[in-house]
Amino acid sequence: MDTVEDIVIVGAGFAGLATALGLHRKGVKSLVLESSPAMRTTGFAFTIWTNAWRALDALGVGDKVRDHHLLLESITFLSATSGDISAKVDLDKTQRKIGMHELRCVQRDFLLETLAAELPKDTIRFSSKIVLIQEDGNLKLLHLADGSIIKAKVLIGCDGINSVVAKYLGLEKPLFSGRCATRGISEHPTGHGFKHDYLNINGGGFRYGFLPCSEKNIYWFFTWCPSENGAEKVDESIQKMREFVLKILTASKVPREIIEVIERSEMSEVVSSPLRYRSPISLLFGNITKRNVCVIGDALHPMTPDLGQGGCTSLEDGVILSRYLADAVHDGNVEVGLEKFERDRRWRCANVVAKSYITGFIQQSSNWFVSFLREKLLAGIMARDLLNVSDYDCGKL
Ligand SMILES: Cc1cc2nc3c(=O)[nH]c(=O)nc-3n(C[C@H](O)[C@H](O)[C@H](O)COP(=O)(O)OP(=O)(O)OC[C@H]3O[C@@H](n4cnc5c(N)ncnc54)[C@H](O)[C@@H]3O)c2cc1C
Numbered sequence: 001m002d003t004v005e006d007i008v009i010v011g012a013g014f015a016g017l018a019t020a021l022g023l024h025r026k027g028v029k030s031l032v033l034e035s036s037p038a039m040r041t042t043g044f045a046f047t048i049w050t051n052a053w054r055a056l057d058a059l060g061v062g063d064k065v066r067d068h069h070l071l072l073e074s075i076t077f078l079s080a081t082s083g084d085i086s087a088k089v090d091l092d093k094t095q096r097k098i099g100m101h102e103l104r105c106v107q108r109d110f111l112l113e114t115l116a117a118e119l120p121k122d123t124i125r126f127s128s129k130i131v132l133i134q135e136d137g138n139l140k141l142l143h144l145a146d147g148s149i150i151k152a153k154v155l156i157g158c159d160g161i162n163s164v165v166a167k168y169l170g171l172e173k174p175l176f177s178g179r180c181a182t183r184g185i186s187e188h189p190t191g192h193g194f195k196h197d198y199l200n201i202n203g204g205g206f207r208y209g210f211l212p213c214s215e216k217n218i219y220w221f222f223t224w225c226p227s228e229n230g231a232e233k234v235d236e237s238i239q240k241m242r243e244f245v246l247k248i249l250t251a252s253k254v255p256r257e258i259i260e261v262i263e264r265s266e267m268s269e270v271v272s273s274p275l276r277y278r279s280p281i282s283l284l285f286g287n288i289t290k291r292n293v294c295v296i297g298d299a300l301h302p303m304t305p306d307l308g309q310g311g312c313t314s315l316e317d318g319v320i321l322s323r324y325l326a327d328a329v330h331d332g333n334v335e336v337g338l339e340k341f342e343r344d345r346r347w348r349c350a351n352v353v354a355k356s357y358i359t360g361f362i363q364q365s366s367n368w369f370v371s372f373l374r375e376k377l378l379a380g381i382m383a384r385d386l387l388n389v390s391d392y393d394c395g396k397l
Pocket of ligand 1 (some may be wrong): 011014016033045046159160161221263298299310
């Protein structure tokens with residue numbers, strides 16, 4: 001016999017786990033279906049900005065994550081072509097609306113496991129891939145890859161960039177930005193000795209970011225345009241990708257000790273990630289919800305990683321959606337709750353996606369005019385934009 005669940009969340013990434021935990025805190029049960037056999041930890045680490053700390057605090061896990069990750073003190077922008085500092089921001093001296101700016105580089109597996117550990121046993125069902133969604137009156141029929149069917153009264157798509165739920169809602173496919181990224185992490189058992197600074201090296205057709213997660217490990221990312229930089233077939237193996245990144249950085253003015261970290265790094269099994277985004281127009285006018293179905297996180301607003309906000313806004317989504325949804329469940333009108341979520345999130349998501357794209361374009365460009373503007377005029381504005389976007393409070397549950 002097919003089972004009927006009240007709320008089914010598809011995907012156990014940041015968005016799915018934050019929503020399940022927010023609902024749990026509000027006394028509402030949900031079931032999370034995850035296609036992988038275990039938690040997916042691709043990407044090692046990522047920046048968690050002030051807005052996401054607000055979301056994690058609302059979910060009651062902020063301090064557990066803080067305890068294991070360094071508080072970064074500053075952000076430095078360095079020109080890849082001249083080696084000069086084009087902008088520097090001290091986080092504790094910068095104006096803000098909602099209290100202290102807080103930036104840490106957090107390990108992905110640690111955050112996912114911390115969120116999952118707070119959920120009741122059996123909330124997450126692994127190896128459960130949704131392949132098709134159909135309707136049966138007010139219920140949604142979820143067909144799984146193993147042939148089973150689950151009926152859901154409410155369906156929340158947190159299934160990432162290739163979302164089947166977004167497709168069901170008729171949202172446009174994400175667009176390719178023309179850029180790719182690779183990432184790595186290096187372990188330093190006796191301490192790395194680097195400053196607590198987020199170093200951004202820009203220009204020359206690439207972006208390189210370098211951040212300490214703790215005193216013993218460093219996370220880095222590198223983005224480039226496959227159509228430039230002589231990047232043919234570099235994604236065939238980790239070895240080829242490492243050589244490619246090292247060759248480009250060595251030919252630039254990037255300091256030697258920063259490059260050496262790459263030589264000793266573990267690199268992602270997903271050697272190259274194409275950077276995709278959803279058009280802000282489609283976010284403003286597309287269906288984010290339809291009756292008892294809704295999408296959040298990358299399923300809703302995939303973006304280029306240039307403001308480090310994809311995961312952070314997914315956590316915001318999770319808190320805001322669970323607040324509206326739990327209240328709506330108690331009032332017996334889910335549709336109204338999802339519509340409130342839609343109204344609340346459209347502009348915020350479209351704005352962050354657009355700003356991320358523009359920032360990445362300017363930061364990475366090798367065009368002489370854009371480079372001139374970036375280094376003489378825009379570097380400071382872009383540094384402040386990183387902070388402005390994160391100066392947002394999703395509120396309590
Ligand atoms: C290079 C790079 C750097 C980044 N850096 C940052 C950063 O510094 N800061 C930041 O905030 N964000 C960053 N991001 C973005 C961030 O990783 C994503 O925005 C975030 O992971 C989105 O979370 P999510 O839960 O929506 O989706 P995901 O993390 O993609 O999770 C989706 C989950 O759904 C599961 N799933 C998919 N399809 C199905 C299905 N059909 N059935 C069941 N389960 C399914 C998947 O297995 C997965 O576990 C970066 C992204 C990239 C590519």
